[in-house]
Amino acid sequence: MTHRDWVRLDNASNIFLAARSAADPKVFRLSAETDHDVDPQLLQEALDETYDRYRLYHAVLQSGLFWYYLQDSDLRPLVTPEEQHTCAPIYQAGRRNLLFRVIHHRRRISLEVFHALTDGTGAAWFLSDLVNAYSRRRFSDSDKMLPLEDTSEADEAPLEPEHALSIDSFAHYFHRRHRSHASGSAFSRAAGPAAFTVDDSAQSSAAHRNISRLRRPAEKKVHHVRGIRTPDNRTRVVELTMPANAVLGLARAADVSMTMYLTALFFESIRISSGGLGKARTLAASVPVNLRQFFPSTSARNFFTTVRVEHTYGQGEDDLGSICKQLESQFLPQVTQEALEKKLRWFIRVERMPGLRIVPRPLKDVILGLANRHSNRGLSVAVSNLGRLSLPEPAESHVGRVLFHVSAVRPQFCATSHAGLLTVSFTSPFVETDHIREFARMLTSEGIDVTVAAERVTEDEIAEGLS
Incomplete structure (x- = not known):
């Protein structure tokens, strides 16, 4: 193949390139825990099948003068045993490699993804199909097992996730221009027309006027966890x-x-483990x-x-129930369809300002990096709940437990549930775990049975694990 199909990186992904660091390479992991030790050969066969259905996952990340873009490739993924620490870097500038990896360790099948490729929901679709393809091989007679039908290119598959490279839902819903994709590659044709329209009149001047309205953290001293x-x-x-x-x-x-209940517990666990937060009480x-x-x-x-x-804290009721409410x-007011549409339309208007579009990519990275650091100053923690899978x-x-966690620049938890089991995975760039101990203690005090497992990170912990 001499010509490689490509698409510009979607709106939500640009920040991950600018914000990644050695401590936070913007990688997340989804794992499924089976009821047996994983067979690597069958897992490789399942990966081959699943990979062929997900054209998006064939992409490598390239950089141009003005933007990053995803480019189709002929690379093939290989399953590997767990040899690196969790969420090790995947994307490295100048290297042409796939943006995900599949790992096995004992009873776990894990998918690690560079966040610029997809989000947690998109990765959950891939992991679900991968684990099911593996399970059909592991628990079905080979002569009765039929491969899944490839629906990635089907014209009518409303219940199937679109796996092609070019579907950008931000563009589909929020970009102002209707673009025709009647010609071109399969994944270019898959990009649908804009469902919404945005009034073009005075767009550039309106965006300029409204830059000062970009949401900033409230003028309160926000507590930052140190360690x-x-x-x-x-x-x-x-x-x-x-x-x-x-x-x-x-x-x-x-x-x-x-x-919100788990977030309130998180806040309380940080307050207790810090000894009272000090002067920064938000x-x-x-x-x-x-x-x-x-x-x-x-x-996807x-x-x-x-x-x-x-x-x-200290400006009203501080009991757990009051914090929850x-x-x-x-x-709730921030997650209505109207509020989200207004917010996202504004951001895309700014992104599409002619002056910003011609800014060279390295300078855009600097600008986005500065904006990300400014935003981080207004945050103490991050939380993510993928819901019930x-x-x-x-x-x-x-499959019993499903687990989800991310590399983190600050303390964070990710939650998901499966088979009646809720997993709350805490990640942090720090070795301290006092806030996690308090979180578990508060749950057990309410009669919840909590089991805890921690990955070794310090030299002493790793040496203990090898002994």
Whole structure:
């Protein structure tokens, strides 16, 4: 193939290139825990099948003068045993490699992804198909097993995720121009027309006028968690597992969503473990929102935004129930379809300003990096809840826990549930785990059975594991 199809990097992905660092390479991991030791050969066969259905995952990341772009490739992925620390860097400038890896360790099948390729929902689709393809091989007679039909290029597959390279849901819903894709490659044709329109009149001047309205953190001194950095910048991971229904019952008793209940617990665990927060008494969290809930899309590419919630101690009721309700009251108005559409349209207008579009890519990276650092100053932690996952049979019957975590520049937790088990995976660039201990203690005090597993990161811990 002499000509490589390519598409510009989608709107949500650009920030990951500018914000990545040695401590936070912008990699996340989704894992499925089976009821047996994984067979690497069968897993490779399953990966080959799944990879052929997901054209997006064939992409490599390239850089041009003005933008980054995803380019189709003929590379083939190989499953590997777990040999690196979790969420090790995937993308390295100048190297032409796939933007994901599949790892096995004992009973776990893990998918690690560079966040510029896809988001948690898109990765969950890939992992679900991968684990099911593996399970069909592992638990079905080979002469009765039929491969899944390739629906990635089908004209009518409304229930199937779109795996092609070019589907950018941000462009589909929020870009102002209708573009025809009647010709070109299969994945170029897959990009649908804009569902919404944006008034072009006075767009550039309006964007200029409104730059000053970009949401900034409230003028409060936000508490930042400090600690001792882990050796060689590896991510500290601590996994908590508990009955999903029991925790959901606590959230319902507080009359809030599980995400806001867990966030309030996170705030309280940080306050207690810090000895009272000191002078900076505001805790703020970044919470990603899956836009597919509001703007139906089968694209496997990034399609999410983030909202911010906070609580300031000493300015009202500080009991757990009151914090839960305050966070919920901040969160809900930000996640209506109207609020999200207004926010995202504004950001894309700014992105498409002619003056910014001709800025060279390296300078854009600097600008985005500065904006990201400015945003980080207004945050204490980050949280992400992927929700309840279900798998097709036969995978559903042979998978217990599903786990989700990310590399982190600040303390963070990621939650997901499967088979009645909720996993809350904490990650941090620091070795300290006091806030996690308090989080687990508060749950156990409510009668929740919590099990804890921690990845070794310090020299002493690693040496202990080898002994």
